[in-house]
Amino acid sequence: MQTPPAPVTAHINAIGTALPPNDVHAAFRGLIDHMLPGKRERAVYERMAKRSAIESRYSFVEALVSEEGAVSDSEGIYTRGKFASTARRMELYERWAPELALQAIDQLDDDIGRQGITHVVVASCTGFVAPGLDQILIRRTGIDPSAERTLVGFMGCYAAVNALRLAHHLVRSTPEARVLVVNVELCTLHLQETTEVDKLLAMLLFSDGATAALVTAEPKGIALNDFRAAAIPGSDDLITWRIGDQGFAMHLDGQVPIRISEALAIERSRNDDTGILRGQSCADYDLWAVHAGGRSILDAVERGLELPENALEPSRTVLRECGNMSSATLMFVLARMMAARKEGDGARPGLAMAFGPGLAAETFRFSLL
Structure with a gap:
């Protein structure tokens, strides 16, 4: 009886990364500071913000600061007293998420369609759109439309591991597979208007970013x-x-x-x-x-x-x-x-x-x- 061949090992051959153009960390701290009702709350928030170990966070939303020091944004979604609806935020996700994902893919290859991609796995928890990002990216990159598609949605921060696990299984089952794994998140779309310090401190952490990875059986990376x-x-x-x-x-x-x-x-x-x-x-x-x-x-x-x-x-x-x-x-x-x-x-x-x-x-x- 013949011994079955050992399963192949999947490898991340390359990773491309992308950030939006606006560093909003300082300005958004100012916006959040103005939401707090009293000096004590602002002092607690500022003390904890300084301990965050974050110097920069990026967003497609451009923060605007007036001569009086008031903070607003280019899309008007964080106007005091009338923060944008979920529908409006999803409009912006549909506009911006594909652009950021494409920037990350371009870091791998500005003509990824030539790479013979067989599978596309997209992970994102900060927005929904249909046709999905998987279909949008295939169309805009020139990847063969017969490529198998999977969307890993709303799993949060550990979705990166779940997306890689799927790519791992795909390559092990089909050694010739060439899997494009994309993670794209627009976390800053979901800033909430609140006076609760703990919620505002949680929001202080989040930023926008995207990555693209090529996963194959080729033993490199x-x-x-x-x-x-x-x-x-x-x-x-x-x-x-x-x-x-x-x-x-x-x-x-x-x-x-x-x-x-x-x-x-x-x-x-x-x-x-x-x-x-x-x-x-x-x-x-x-x-x-x-x-x-x-x-x-x-x-x-x-x-x-x-x-x-x-x-x-x-x-x-x-x-x-x-x-x-x-x-x-x-x-x-x-x-x-x-x-x-x-x-x-x-x-x-x-x-x-x-x-x-x-x-x-x-x-x-x-x-x-």
């Missing part, structure tokens, strides 16, 4: 070794993302970092191979690609796993320079790792993870070649 999901019991209400009349409303409970740290400490102490560390110690991993969900999230991962001080530097850099771009963020971290690789470096093992509603973690082991 990042090898995708295996995937594993985990959920923290009794945490369903800690991260929620609901569609309201004025955009999508995010709830991010202050307990999230604590629960992540506790859960990872348990994972670190496990000796079996069923956990996210696969029975290995943290020392067995050279690289840590952690979703830059916020400074407190990265601190929680570092604390829970007892990682060295600089282990999460790629994630902290992405957070500082770009903010939290939901599903695109982890791909920015992986792109930074690929760009930093030097000629002659050997393969380096790594573990990637992202967190989202559930409270759940999506993880995968990889090798940077």
Whole structure:
């Protein structure tokens, strides 16, 4: 009896990234500051904002500051007392999301249609449109319209891992597959008008961004070794993302970092191979690609796993320079790792993870070649 051939390994061969033109972090902090009713609330907000470890966040929405210091925006969606409806925000998503995704695809190849793409996987949780982004991108890039399409929607920050998992399975089942994986998020479309400091601080994290990745069986770039999901019991209400009349409303409970740290400490102490560390110690991993969900999230991962001080530097850099771009963020971290690789470096093992509603973690082991 013949032994079946070993399954092929999927590889991220390249990653393209794109940001909108407007750095709005400082101006949006001013806009949010004006929503708060009293000095005490503004002082708390400002103190926490300074600790965010974010210097820049990008948006298609252009912030406008008057001579009197009042902050507005180019589309009029954040006018005090009459923030835009969900319908209006979805109009802007339909206009801008394809443009940002195409910029990321162009970083891979400005004529991606020549690459023989067989599958297109698009992840996005900040908007809806039909025909979907998958169809729009195929049409505008010249990819063969017979390419198989999948949309990963409304999963939040860990959708990047789910999209890569799908590409991983596609390549393993069809070794000649050439999969284009796109993550595009316009998080700044969903700023909410509120006087609650905790909600405003959560909104302070989010930014817009897009990535495009080519995943094939060709052994170069990042090898995708295996995937594993985990959920923290009794945490369903800690991260929620609901569609309201004025955009999508995010709830991010202050307990999230604590629960992540506790859960990872348990994972670190496990000796079996069923956990996210696969029975290995943290020392067995050279690289840590952690979703830059916020400074407190990265601190929680570092604390829970007892990682060295600089282990999460790629994630902290992405957070500082770009903010939290939901599903695109982890791909920015992986792109930074690929760009930093030097000629002659050997393969380096790594573990990637992202967190989202559930409270759940999506993880995968990889090798940077």
